[in-house]
Amino acid sequence: MYKSQLDTLLKKTAxxxxxxxxxxxxxINYYSKKIAQNITTQSEEKTTFYFDEYQFESVNALLSQGSLFGGQSLVIIKTTQKLPAKEIQSFLKSIARYPQNALIVEYYAPASKSLGEYMRDCKAFVAxxxxxxxxxxxxxEVRFFMPQFDECKMFLQERARELGLVIDDRLLSHILSLHNNDIGIASKELEKFVIYKTDNQPKTIELGDVNVLCDGVASFSVEELNYALMDKKPFLxxxxxxxEEGVNEIMMISExxxxxxxxxxxFAYIKIHGKANAVEILGFNPPQQITQRLSxxxxxxxxxxxxxxxxxxxxxxxxxxxxxxKQSYNALIKIQALIR
Incomplete structure (x- = not known):
């Protein structure tokens, strides 16, 4: 099953x-929460096992009996380890016998394995x-691919509404761009803007707020460095x-x-068409100040x-x-010398 099929299913049941x-x-994390919200009731006990906390006996005990006072049990397992088939079968057998209980397994890729190795484990897990x-x-069983840019922006819009923030689509696109379209990091960035809310009133976020609170993959100092290079100003x-901020040098180079x-x-677009069109060039419409600066x-x-x-x-x-x-100074001097 894929995300679109799960979306359709969740409109009816979980x-x-x-x-x-x-x-x-x-x-994976987003839809785990969404499924849990769909099946959780006031009488349901939710227990989460985080990675090394996982114990077969504890999970099986929760799923193989009714919880206290005749309620329900929801068990969530967050893991980077493929669970043994016998243990999975035991869990599913318990759920079939006690249909008031539920299980969500969030299976993340371990850092020690390649994507190919992880997907082979996923195939065995699914089987x-x-x-x-x-x-x-x-x-x-649902496989999730990396979301496209428009999907990421949709999730950010949803998160902004949850936080009571009013933010322009162009700024959401800008925040995503700062974080190389990493929706997880960008979503966390939005939480910083809650400090601007007063008396629980919605806060309209502006570019200046983003510049102050969003650090980007490396740092806004890297953005300032880029501008200093282009303006032929001292950058040391x-x-x-x-x-001093401890920014990883490889990440700085990437920025x-x-x-x-x-x-x-x-440059290439203007050379062909005579003027810039940020939407066609970048795939989104950044704030006007950024478009003007890049042009x-x-x-x-x-x-x-x-x-x-x-x-x-x-x-x-x-x-x-x-x-x-720290080979940066010589490299940046050479780059700045090329700018007219």
Missing amino acids: PRASLLYGESEFL SFKNPELKGNDIA EILHAIY IQRFFYQLFLF HYCIRLKEQDYARIFEILSQWRYDVSKGQS
Whole structure:
């Protein structure tokens, strides 16, 4: 089953046994909560086992009997380990026997395994997650892929409403872009804006608020560094501040590469069409100030300059990967010399 099929199912009912897995940790967690909300009642006891807390005997005891006062038991297992088939079969057998109880397994990719290894484990997990007495809507195994940009923005809009925030779609797109479309991180960023709310009144978020509170994958200091480079201004103080923040140098290089890649996209589009169209270039409409800045900066470099900048950044990344840290100054001096 895939996300769209689960969405359709949840409009009618919620499965009593769910296995959630795939590439998106955010969606696994999001839909676990959504399923739990659909099946939880006031009389239902919810117990969550976090990773190393998992114990077969404890889970099985909760699922194989009615909870206190004749209520229901919902068990949620968050794990990076493929559970033994015999244990899964025991859980499903208990749910078939005690249909008032429910199980959600959130199976995340372990850091020690490649995506291919994880997906092979998922295939085996799915094969064991079956019981002839649980049919149709009673049981579901769902694979989640990384959400597309528009999907990410939809989840951010939903989270903003939950938090009582009023925020423009362009700013949501900007926050996503800052975090390389990582919906999990971007969703957490929205929680920072709650401090602006007064008397539980909705707060309208503006670009200045984002600049103050959102750090991006590396830091807003990296954004300031990029602007200093393009404006031919001294950047050493900003660079020192970045290192003092403890920003990972590879992440800093990635942010600089992302910035110049966006500039190149604007440069190429303007060269063909005569003017910029941020929606067609980036896939979303950022705040007007950002569009104007990128449009202004992109024409300060020629095509061969962009090629040279990407060569410099690639060499810098290679040097850092070989243990030669803090090679930034020489690389940035070379980049700034190319800007007209």
